[in-house]
Amino acid sequence: MISNQNYRNEILPFSIEGTRIRGRIVRLSNVYHDLLETKQYPEIVANFIGELATLTILLADTIKYDGIFILQTQSDGPINISVADITHTGLIRGYALYDKVKLDKISAHPSVPELLGSGRLAFTIDQGGSKERYQGIVALEGNTLTECAQNYFRQSEQIETAIMITADPISKKAAAILIQKMPELNISPSPDDYLDKEQNYESWRNAVILMSSITKSELLDHKISSEELLYRVYHNEGVRIFNRKPIKYQCRCSSEKLGAVLASLSEKELEEMLDELGRVIAKCEFCNHDHIFDRKILKKIRTLKETL
Ligand SMILES: [Zn+2]
Structure with missing residues (x-):
């Protein structure tokens, strides 16, 4: 039984004091276990599913929606289709389709071009009924799933974003952290703006450097709670933590x-x-x-x- 009080299946939003930097940390254990349970994925695919799921949870949480957020890839590589979707209430599911022959020919830690080939990454928000479906599509450009998502934010949303994702299919733990520099809301520019901009840039750079100081094993270590990890990294700046949201695995097929x-x-x-x-x-x-x-x-x- 994979269960630990400190290691819940959750997303925890936070902000860094005195800045426009917002963040989220996701940690999964049982949910990751459930995502893999009915499948016999090779380790590379199982790892990818963990990364895809945590990324989906992170991205969905940056959006206000009432329905389903879907992240999917479609490409010509060993993994040709992958999908993860999450409801606004935090129910996630996902799968990947792969070509075993192609998969056997790649390295143990493949890059996105090796694993997925060329194709696209699509973000869809389905709010059901007559409400419009929103879809954002970007080419799969980048060596990692993280880079592809960062490119999406840079190109489509013009929001500086830094993401770190890791998944370990053996211990069934996956985790991710994201920080974003929210756009300025300054309507009337003043001479102080330049200084503000400099300062904002500095605090962003600092936040990214601090985030990269987290090791993947710390992110996966269920003995360190999400709060503890954030305090450890951002204690000098001050970190405000918001309500955690539980994540559950559930398929909605019927x-x-x-x-x-x-x-x-x-x-x-x-x-x-x-x-x-x-x-x-x-x-x-x-x-x-x-x-x-x-x-x-x-x-x-x-x-x-x-x-x-
Ligand atoms: Zn189902």
Whole structure:
């Protein structure tokens, strides 16, 4: 049982006193364990899932939304698809699809170009119903997932961002920390602005240097609480810590939802999906659960469709 009071599955927002620097720290244990549990990922893929999940939690928390935040990659490398999504209530799930033959040919600690090849990283906010879907897409540029996300913030949001991510699939621990220099809200410029800017730049540089002093093993060490780690790093500057938010693993797939998808298919398409026992088995990529639709249920779905 992986459980420790100090090591919760959580995200903890913070700010550095007297600056416009905001940050977040994510630490996962059981959730990471659950993300891997139904899969037999090779270690490289399991590691990537941990990084993707922590990054998704970090990014989702920088946005106000009511629905689902989705982070996904689509590319031509050994991992060709990866997805992690999180609800505004903190329920996360994710998976990756990979090519085993290609994966066996790469190094043990691959860069993003090696692991994913070329492709894109997409951020989607789905608020359901008639509300607009927001999507931001960037090319997968950078050696690490962290660099790709930093590029996204620089290009699309124009927010200076520093991120550190680490995952250990053996101990089932993953963690990440992000700091961002929030934009100035100065509407009427004054002669002091120049000095302010200099000072802001200095405090940003300082915050980034201090953040990089955290080692990956400290970030993963469940004996050090998130608060303790932040105080340790930013005690000279002063760090304000906000309410922690718990993160849980949960897949949201359901036979109803998949039934609705099947109902939208033509009879011919459904026929082609039948197995030798006359059933359609729809596997959820996220949790590996088989949703089984036998002839009786399929008939019901078809009749339902005809009456619509
Ligand atoms: Zn599922």
